[in-house]
Amino acid sequence: MMARHLKIAGVILVIAVIGEAIYLARLRHRVQRLFQTSRTEEQIRREITQPSLVTPSDVKVKAKLFWGSAVAAATLEPVEVELPLSAEPVQRSKQIINALIASAPTAEQRTLPADATLVEFYLLPDGTGVADFSDALATATPSGIVSEQMAVDSIVKTLAANVDAVRRLKILIHGQEVETLAGHVDLTRMFPVRAVAAAAPEKSAPPTEKAAGGVLTR
Numbered sequence: 001m002m003a004r005h006l007k008i009a010g011v012i013l014v015i016a017v018i019g020e021a022i023y024l025a026r027l028r029h030r031v032q033r034l035f036q037t038s039r040t041e042e043q044i045r046r047e048i049t050q051p052s053l054v055t056p057s058d059v060k061v062k063a064k065l066f067w068g069s070a071v072a073a074a075t076l077e078p079v080e081v082e083l084p085l086s087a088e089p090v091q092r093s094k095q096i097i098n099a100l101i102a103s104a105p106t107a108e109q110r111t112l113p114a115d116a117t118l119v120e121f122y123l124l125p126d127g128t129g130v131a132d133f134s135d136a137l138a139t140a141t142p143s144g145i146v147s148e149q150m151a152v153d154s155i156v157k158t159l160a161a162n163v164d165a166v167r168r169l170k171i172l173i174h175g176q177e178v179e180t181l182a183g184h185v186d187l188t189r190m191f192p193v194r195a196v197a198a199a200a201p202e203k204s205a206p207p208t209e210k211a212a213g214g215v216l217t218r
Contacts, residue, residue, distance in 0.1 A: 058084035058095075064161040065100050066154045067109040074146050076154055078161065079105060089165035093121045093129060096162045100154060111154035113140030119174065127167030129159065129193065138173045141182045148185040156191050166193045 063083045069075040083099055086092045097118045104110040115136040122130040141151050152171070159166045169191045172178075178187050 057088075058086050060084050063096060063099070064158070065096070065103070066111070066157040066161070067100075067104050068111055068150060068154075070106065070109055074150065076111070076150060076157060078157075085162070089163050090121055090123050093123070093131075093159060093163050093166060094118060096158055097121065097131065097155060100158050111151050113137060115140055123165060127165060127194075128170060128190070129163075129166040129168070130170045130172060131155065132172040132175055135174050137171075138178060138182055143182040143184070145184045148181040148183075151181060152185055152191060156193055160193045164194075169193050 066076045069077040117134040119132045
């Protein structure tokens with residue numbers, strides 16, 4: 001009698017284990033489908049807001065992009081990424097900044113908000129680059145001197161390493177000059193680009209004094 005009860009209990013246990021395995025398999029499959037759907041929606045959003053910038057004359061090169069260091073906090077480090085880049089400086093600047101936004105190695109190394117988009121990039125005859133970003137750059141960048149400075153420095157250093165024609169950078173938000181990025185870093189000033197040593201990772205410097213000059217018009 002005891003042996004029969006043990007057998008019944010064993011069968012029930014086996015059925016329970018099998019049922020649990022089936023449930024976990026279905027749950028894993030459901031999570032994977034949700035993840036794939038999320039990725040697809042993100043890709044669609046980027047295709048709409050950031051159309052492909054590839055041109056027939058683009059050449060694949062090893063570009064150097066600056067993201068947050070994986071080992072040292074508040075530090076930028078260069079990462080070599082193979083990208084198709086144009087020789088034309090405005091187009092090349094757009095491509096390199098879009099890659100900086102979209103291709104961060106990890107979420108922790110991201111310096112610019114995932115929802116930020118580069119609305120337009122202009123290059124003036126004197127080498128001044130004007131990067132016009134969507135509102136998300138200001139609203140989604142974490143407020144704080146370190147995070148804001150790293151966001152600006154990552155753009156400046158990435159341009160310095162890949163676009164020789166850009167000498168200095170002006171950052172606009174939705175076509176307008178704003179006082180700060182998210183409350184700290186001064187965006188009314190110009191940021192030197194060619195003077196930046198982009199070869200080695202370095203700790204982000206604190207913001208400098210406000211430079212003279214008004215709104216940059218185009």
